[in-house]
Amino acid sequence: MPQLSDDCFAHGGGAMTIDEALALFRARVAPVAETEAVSLAEADGRVLAADIHAHTALPPFDNSAVDGYAVRHADLTPDRDSRLAVVDRLQAGDAAGTLAPGTAVRIFTGAPMPAGADTVYMQEDVEARDGIAILPPGLARGANRRPAGEEIAAGAMALPAGTRLRPQEIALAAGIGLDRLTVRRRLRVAIFSTGNELVEPGAVRGPAQVFDTNRLLLAGLLGRLGIAVSDLGILRDEPAGLAAALRAAAADHDLVLTTGGVSTGEADHVKPAVEASGRLDVWRFAIKPGRPLALGTVAGTAFCGLPGNPVAVYVTFTHIVRGLIAALGGETWRRPRPMAARAGFNHKKRLGRTEFVRVTLADGPDGIPVATRFAIEGAAVIRSLTETDALMVLPDATERVSRGDLVGIVPIAGLA
Numbered sequence: 001m002p003q004l005s006d007d008c009f010a011h012g013g014g015a016m017t018i019d020e021a022l023a024l025f026r027a028r029v030a031p032v033a034e035t036e037a038v039s040l041a042e043a044d045g046r047v048l049a050a051d052i053h054a055h056t057a058l059p060p061f062d063n064s065a066v067d068g069y070a071v072r073h074a075d076l077t078p079d080r081d082s083r084l085a086v087v088d089r090l091q092a093g094d095a096a097g098t099l100a101p102g103t104a105v106r107i108f109t110g111a112p113m114p115a116g117a118d119t120v121y122m123q124e125d126v127e128a129r130d131g132i133a134i135l136p137p138g139l140a141r142g143a144n145r146r147p148a149g150e151e152i153a154a155g156a157m158a159l160p161a162g163t164r165l166r167p168q169e170i171a172l173a174a175g176i177g178l179d180r181l182t183v184r185r186r187l188r189v190a191i192f193s194t195g196n197e198l199v200e201p202g203a204v205r206g207p208a209q210v211f212d213t214n215r216l217l218l219a220g221l222l223g224r225l226g227i228a229v230s231d232l233g234i235l236r237d238e239p240a241g242l243a244a245a246l247r248a249a250a251a252d253h254d255l256v257l258t259t260g261g262v263s264t265g266e267a268d269h270v271k272p273a274v275e276a277s278g279r280l281d282v283w284r285f286a287i288k289p290g291r292p293l294a295l296g297t298v299a300g301t302a303f304c305g306l307p308g309n310p311v312a313v314y315v316t317f318t319h320i321v322r323g324l325i326a327a328l329g330g331e332t333w334r335r336p337r338p339m340a341a342r343a344g345f346n347h348k349k350r351l352g353r354t355e356f357v358r359v360t361l362a363d364g365p366d367g368i369p370v371a372t373r374f375a376i377e378g379a380a381v382i383r384s385l386t387e388t389d390a391l392m393v394l395p396d397a398t399e400r401v402s403r404g405d406l407v408g409i410v411p412i413a414g415l416a
């Protein structure tokens with residue numbers, strides 16, 4: 001397990017911004033050291049542990065980008081049709097020969113360019129009759145040819161360490177001839193819910209009880225990041241049991257996450273339980289929802305207590321905890337960057353905090369989507385995440401938004 005110092009999450013007090021928190025994680029949290037080699041088929045979602053350089057250039061040889069006719073540009077007549085004898089035929093996979101001056105070769109997409117040929121006519125532009133290709137003037141030298149190394153030269157960097165591998169990165173690794181990649185080991189994260197009011201979904205519910213939604217929310221968000229999740233259930237408000245459960249989880253996980261019980265930090269037994277084996281720093285974030293977040297260490301393992309409201313869990317996870325996971329996992333990660341939309345409503349907010357308003361997007365008359373706010377605003381309303389498309393991110397310095405204003409939105413599809 002990565003051993004963090006007790007004061008890893010200490011800060012000067014006052015409300016934190018998301019960017020300050022992310023910078024602090026990057027500066028103070030060391031990634032897990034262990035790595036493993038995995039096949040490309042197993043690499044999806046894993047984090048590259050070292051830079052990948054291309055041993056093989058991509059493409060590995062000059063080849064044709066189209067089905068057509070390969071020629072030497074110098075053989076073409078600049079201002080009228082050229083007529084060249086078609087002397088050979090090259091399909092993808094055929095070995096290339098040499099193009100004799102004054103001739104053309106029938107060539108197909110992906111076939112190697114014969115030595116001497118530098119330009120390819122698309123077959124749609126060519127009339128071919130009796131073994132002669134009639135080639136119109138005006139095609140630029142090098143047209144429709146993919147030069148060797150156009151995408152990556154041999155020896156050049158293909159993928160930097162810290163990349164979370166998606167199918168497109170795995171395809172690139174395959175393209176340069178790799179079959180295994182060295183990745184960081186999977187993070188192990190333990191999750192608990194806290195609160196006497198919680199019961200398992202499907203269980204018999206007392207009159208003042210609610211079904212636990214947050215563990216499934218967190219397990220899914222973590223699982224999508226390729227993390228090995230240990231679901232350790234609901235913790236009741238029993239200090240001794242809580243402390244023991246946290247210590248046990250800390251021993252074989254990289255991060256322990258809880259939800260609930262962080263708003264004031266006093267009625268809550270999580271705080272003393274964490275402090276008994278490490279240290280707890282409660283951070284106030286200048287965001288809504290998601291104001292309180294507890295960060296600390298239990299026996300050298302990172303601990304993070306998220307607020308209890310499900311939408312606050314979602315926002316703090318996707319914007320803050322996600323950065324901590326990146327730091328622990330050795331991943332280069334950037335906070336979701338908002339894109340432009342227009343507000344479809346008027347809204348007043350408090351200065352000095354960032355608000356995440358759940359919105360639905362519709363096509364706007366000028367091509368910019370128009371964002372409509374979900375009808376119920378509270379951080380407890382899970383439907384505000386299931387029935388919307390995006391989080392509208394209203395920055396600290398914004399005090400009001402008027403219908404038609406340009407605003408930033410982060411699509412929920414890009415978050416989880």
Ligand SMILES: Nc1nc2c(c(=O)[nH]1)N[C@H]1C(S)=C(S)[C@@H](COP(=O)(O)OP(=O)(O)OC[C@H]3O[C@@H](n4cnc5c(N)ncnc54)[C@H](O)[C@@H]3O)O[C@H]1N2
Binds near residue numbers: 259
């Ligand atoms: N006087 C104040 N009250 C509250 C403040 C405040 O600043 N001053 N902050 C509000 C905000 S914002 C939030 S968020 C919540 C955060 O409270 P806690 O993190 O201490 O969470 P709880 O009180 O335990 O729960 C809040 C809410 O969420 C429900 N909950 C909790 N866990 C789950 C779960 N696993 N599944 C489903 N629902 C859960 C819980 O029943 C409560 O309704 O505090 C506000 N109050």
Ligand code: MOO
Binds near residue numbers: 290309
């Ligand atoms: O900020 Mo609370 O975290 O709104 O739901």
